Amino acid sequence: MNHTVVTQFIMLGLTQNPELQGVLFCVLLLIYMVAFLGNMLIVVAIICNAALHTPMYILLLGLAIVDIVCTNSIIPEVLWTMLSTESTISYSSCMSQLFFFTWSLGAEMVLFTTMAYDRYMAICFPLHYSTIMNPCTCVALLSLVMAIAVTNSWVHTGLILRLTFCGPNTIDHFFCEIPPLLALSCSPVRINEVMVYVADITLAVGDFTLTCISYGFIIRAILRIRSAEGKKKAFSTCSSHLIVVSLYYCPVIYTYIRPASSYTFEKDKVVAALYTLVTPTLNPIVYSFRNKEMQAGVRKVLLKH
Template identity: 75%
Template structure:
């Protein structure tokens, strides 16, 4: 009853990465550049894969999905973050905050499961090359992508739904650069135990579970690589695997760290830096690590650029 007497929060104030005004200009330039690289990199890859029939294979289909997820992830967070760096009124409406939470949580879940699916695809390709086209057929690819979407949507609905049940009646300042679960739980006037339990369960099942499955897949891949007789073949395969594992580790480690703890242990100044790794850095690195080093993707991008040049000359 006491909680009902408080006024309900209709908007939140987002503190951002730093409360120091003199740093806002520098941060704006840095994160505008990061957003531009992430957006252009992922959009170019998506267009290249769509318009090149030679890239219509399972591996590139999953890369296309990863590119779309990364665009949604960065576009959910960075534009509002950049806007808040330029204005004095650094607010986001309650509805806007919940929308940002939903789409970010969706992209977080989708990316984690996609990394596992992509690792499985590489496992089948390297360990069972003769049976690859039979195992990774069209139906299998669609089933895997539907599974990714279903898990991501279910994960997002559960966490957003549980946040919507909470009462926000006191302080409305989010000590973060976007609406994420941990800082919102810290602001709630109502008990957050159920939220914490579900976040912990999702972290164990999705983050740790997917990370372990991804590592197992790469373990089998490395074992298969060691059987390659040529030194050049081994070097090329190890180079690809190591870069993939580096990006995966950069993504999973901070996610596991952020979501496995109770609300009382959050340190938001440190957590902002950690969150930047999986919200900003990884979506920017994904095109560079997974695609731009790939000769077939490079060829696909060149075809798209050549087609556009011809089209504009005709115009």
């Protein structure tokens, strides 16, 4: 049977309502500016300030870079699609977007776990923290995060590249993600679904469990703090971290643990927005800008320029 191989996809975006397009464009542009500028400020502040060259801030630097990659792989393309008359994306651009998004997805999940472990060591073993979490260990952990993320992205992108897209080419989503692409494939997708399920169990469920265990030990240590003010401050920090982590992991687990046949486009676009748009915007606020040392570092950068 002869098939016409798809060379581009039609992206339906977040909404088909013309009345909402203008408002949605402004909201997305605002989210992009806040996320991009906020994370760039963190990167510059940490690099330029020697006082911030500590394990905690090096990991925050890694998180900021991952969020920059995530937002730049998705939002500019979405904004361009909303402005153009033809809402299309080429096959190669779609695969490129898929690779960088999947990389940032894997890196962010492992980084959250690494950061939770770093805080666990700092709070529960303060006397041994500087010995265990030295610069070499921190660089090694970041290298491991990047290696896991690249491997995860190569596997999933490679498996998508082997599929044939010969029928409908309309993606009812706002970016190229694995589930809607599997729904369009003319080839069997069983191996893709198995690998997505394996990755979701190991990276998403596994990392989320380890992160929660780390924060469980942290909360137990906080309960031993005698100062009511200190206890309140520590609980405030932990709760905000757990909220952001949950906003990331839960939607990811929900999206990727199901077979492609059960994908519900309208609902799942909203779910995807949580881990692609909301979390990269919240991360600088929750993890960095509430920190006095980071505030001082950002202030120095702004005053210099």
